[in-house]
Amino acid sequence: MTTTTINPARHRSLGDQTWQDEAVCQSTEYNPVDPDIFFPEPDETEKISTAKSLCDQCPVRRTCLDAALESGDTDGIRGGLTEEERGPLHEKLAGRLDYSRVNATIAGRDVHLTKAERRAVVHAAYRHGLTEQRLAWLLKITEEHAQKLYRETRRALRNRDLEQTPEPMLPTGTDDDHLGRSDFGTAA
Numbered sequence: 001m002t003t004t005t006i007n008p009a010r011h012r013s014l015g016d017q018t019w020q021d022e023a024v025c026q027s028t029e030y031n032p033v034d035p036d037i038f039f040p041e042p043d044e045t046e047k048i049s050t051a052k053s054l055c056d057q058c059p060v061r062r063t064c065l066d067a068a069l070e071s072g073d074t075d076g077i078r079g080g081l082t083e084e085e086r087g088p089l090h091e092k093l094a095g096r097l098d099y100s101r102v103n104a105t106i107a108g109r110d111v112h113l114t115k116a117e118r119r120a121v122v123h124a125a126y127r128h129g130l131t132e133q134r135l136a137w138l139l140k141i142t143e144e145h146a147q148k149l150y151r152e153t154r155r156a157l158r159n160r161d162l163e164q165t166p167e168p169m170l171p172t173g174t175d176d177d178h179l180g181r182s183d184f185g186t187a188a
C-alpha cells in the first residue's frame with residue numbers, strides 16, 4: 001500500500017531573513033551570480049530567462065515570492081516572476097485568505113497576515129475557546145483590543161444565527177385569510 005505525505009505549509013516568520021542563506025542567487029566565490037540579471041528591462045529577454053532559470057532551481061522560491069509580496073517589493077525578478085508578472089499578485093494580496101497561515105498563527109507562529117486572515121484568526125480563536133490574553137499574544141495587540149474583537153465576533157455570530165433561524169411555518173392546506181388566533185396556538 002502506498003501512502004502520500006503532504007508536508008505542511010512552512011511560512012516565514014515576520015522579520016526572518018535566514019531563508020536567503022539558501023537562495024540560489026546568492027553570489028559566492030564558487031557560484032558567482034551577476035545581481036544585475038534580476039533587474040532587467042522588459043525587453044532584455046536573455047537576462048530574464050537566465051534569472052528565471054536560477055529561480056527554477058531555488059529551494060526558497062516560494063518564500064522569496066511571499067517575502068516580496070508581503071514587503072511590497074515590486075522591483076526586479078523575485079520568486080521566478082518579473083515585475084510585470086508579479087503586479088497582479090501585489091494588487092490581490094490584501095484579499096488573500098490562506099487558512100494555512102491562519103492555522104500557523106493559531107499554533108503560535110508569527111507570520112504575515114492580511115486583514116482577511118487576521119479576521120479568520122479571531123474567528124478561529126473564538127471558536128477554539130482561546131482566551132483574550134492568548135489572542136492578544138497571537139496578534140501582538142493589547143488585551144483590550146482582543147476583548148473588543150471577541151465582542152464583535154460574538155455579535156456577528158449571534159446576528160448570523162438569527163438570520164439562519166427559519167421563519168415559523170404556517171399550517172399547510174389553510175387559506176391565510178381564514179386563520180384564527182387559535183391556529184397559532186398563542187394565548188390572547
Ligand code: SF4
Pocket residue numbers: 023024025026038054055056058059060061062064065077078079080
Ligand atoms: S527565487 Fe530567484 S530571486 Fe528568489 S531567492 Fe531564489 S534565485 Fe533568488
